[in-house]
Amino acid sequence: MPANKKLLVLPGDGIGPEVVREVRRVIDWLDRRRQVTFDVEEGLVGGAAIDALGHPCPDRTMEQALGADAILFGSVGGPKWDSLPFEGRPELGILRLRKELGLFANLRPAIVWSPLAQASSLKADLVDGLDLMIVRESTGGIYFGEPRGIETLPDGTRRGFDTETYSEEEIVRVARVAFELAAKRSGRLTSVEKANVMQSGRFWREIVTRTAAEFPSVQLSHMYADNCAMQLASRPKQFDVILASNLFGDLLSDLAAAVTGSLGMLPSATLGAPDSSGRRHALYEPIHGSAPDIAGKGIANPCAQILSFAMLLRWSFGMEEDARLIENAVEKVLSGGLRTADIMVPGAARVGTSIMGEAVVRELDKMAA
Ligand code: NAD
Numbered sequence: 001m002p003a004n005k006k007l008l009v010l011p012g013d014g015i016g017p018e019v020v021r022e023v024r025r026v027i028d029w030l031d032r033r034r035q036v037t038f039d040v041e042e043g044l045v046g047g048a049a050i051d052a053l054g055h056p057c058p059d060r061t062m063e064q065a066l067g068a069d070a071i072l073f074g075s076v077g078g079p080k081w082d083s084l085p086f087e088g089r090p091e092l093g094i095l096r097l098r099k100e101l102g103l104f105a106n107l108r109p110a111i112v113w114s115p116l117a118q119a120s121s122l123k124a125d126l127v128d129g130l131d132l133m134i135v136r137e138s139t140g141g142i143y144f145g146e147p148r149g150i151e152t153l154p155d156g157t158r159r160g161f162d163t164e165t166y167s168e169e170e171i172v173r174v175a176r177v178a179f180e181l182a183a184k185r186s187g188r189l190t191s192v193e194k195a196n197v198m199q200s201g202r203f204w205r206e207i208v209t210r211t212a213a214e215f216p217s218v219q220l221s222h223m224y225a226d227n228c229a230m231q232l233a234s235r236p237k238q239f240d241v242i243l244a245s246n247l248f249g250d251l252l253s254d255l256a257a258a259v260t261g262s263l264g265m266l267p268s269a270t271l272g273a274p275d276s277s278g279r280r281h282a283l284y285e286p287i288h289g290s291a292p293d294i295a296g297k298g299i300a301n302p303c304a305q306i307l308s309f310a311m312l313l314r315w316s317f318g319m320e321e322d323a324r325l326i327e328n329a330v331e332k333v334l335s336g337g338l339r340t341a342d343i344m345v346p347g348a349a350r351v352g353t354s355i356m357g358e359a360v361v362r363e364l365d366k367m368a369a
Helices: 016-033 047-053 059-067 092-100 114-119 168-184 199-214 225-234 246-260 303-317 320-335 353-368
Strands: 005-012 038-042 070-075 105-111 131-137 149-152 158-161 188-193 219-224 241-244 267-271 282-286
Touching: 005 016, 005 047, 005 059, 005 303, 016 038, 016 070, 016 303, 016 353, 059 092, 070 092, 070 303, 092 282, 105 168, 105 246, 105 303, 114 320, 131 168, 131 246, 168 188, 168 199, 168 241, 188 199, 188 225, 188 246, 199 219, 219 225, 225 241, 225 246, 241 246, 267 303, 282 303, 303 320, 303 353, 320 353
Parallel strands: 005 038, 005 070, 070 282, 131 241, 188 219, 188 241
Antiparallel strands: 105 131, 105 267, 149 158, 267 282
C-alpha cells in the first residue's frame, strides 16, 4: 500500500465545515476503495481559531501546515468577526498561510460543466465546454509592494498610494508554473499585463518572453489586461492558460468565475516552489467564501470543495486517475439532474449539501465497480 499522505484539513467558518464534511466522505471512499491512506489532521483557522485561541492563524496551525504534504482549506469570515480591527480579522488567517508557506502561484480553473452551461451570464454556446486556467501570482505585486500608505502632504492635502513591484525571480517562477501547465494542456499561454502604460508591465513582458525559451512546445501570446477582460466577457473559449500578476489575476479570475455562473462549483490551488526533492507546499480551497447567508442551513453546494480535493490529488500527489474519477463523478451527478439551490434549473431535483456529497460517493462506487 502506498505511503501515508499527510493532509491538513482547515474547515474554517460558515459553510466551510459543512462542505469539508462532504470531502471527508470522498477521502474515506478513497481509503476504502483505492487503497491509498491519508493521515488526516484537522486544524483551526479564521473565526473558529480566533474564538478558540485568539488568532486567525495560530502558531499551532502554522506548525501543522509546515508538516503537511497538502492543505485542504474551507473558508473563513462572517458577521460575528466583522467588527474586529483589520489586523485581527479571520481573513488574515489565509494570508499568514500564503506568506509563510511561500504560496506564490494561484491556479484558478474556470470550467463550465455541460449540464450547467445555462447558468452562465453568457449565451450557452459561448461557454459550453469552457475549460481555462488562470495562473495568478499571489505573493507579490501591488498588494505587497512598498512604499504604501495614506499620508498628509505639507500643503494639507492627503493621498493614498501603493507600489506595483516585481523582481525578475518572482516573475520567472510563476511564469514557469504557467508554461508547465500550458505544455500539459493545449500548448497555448496568454500572458497579461499593461506593458503599454506600466513599467512593471514592460518588465513582466520581457521576463515572460525570455522564459518562453525554456518551453519551446508552448505558444506564448501577450494581451493587455483591459482587452483580456473584454475578451473573457465575450469570447472566453479562445483562452487556455492565462498568466497574470496578483492584481490583474485577482480581477480576471473573478470575471472568469462569473462567466461560469456557478461560484459553488469552482476550486483553486495555491502552490509554493518545489524543494530539491520535488516537495512543495500547497493549499487547495474553493473560490467561494463562508457564505454566512446560508451557513447552518445544509444547502451549500459542496462541489467546489470536492473539486478542490481533486486538484489536491493531481497537484500534490500526482494522482491524476483519482482526480479525474472524482471530477467525472461530480459531472455524472449533475447530468443525472441533482442540483443544490445555487445551480438549480427548472425540472432538476433540488437537494442539500449532504445528499449531494452522498450522490458523488455513489457515482464513485458505480464507476469503480
Ligand atoms: P461568498 O462567496 O461567501 O458568498 C457569495 C454568495 O454566494 C452568497 O449568496 C452565498 O450564499 C453564495 N455561495 C457561496 N458559496 C456557495 C456554495 N458553496 N453553495 C451555495 N451558495 C454559495 O462571498 P461573500 O458573501 O462576499 O463573503 C462572505 C464571507 O466570506 C466574508 O466574511 C468574506 O470575507 C469571506 N470570504 C472568505 C474567503 C476565503 O475564505 N478564502 C473568500 C471570499 C470571501
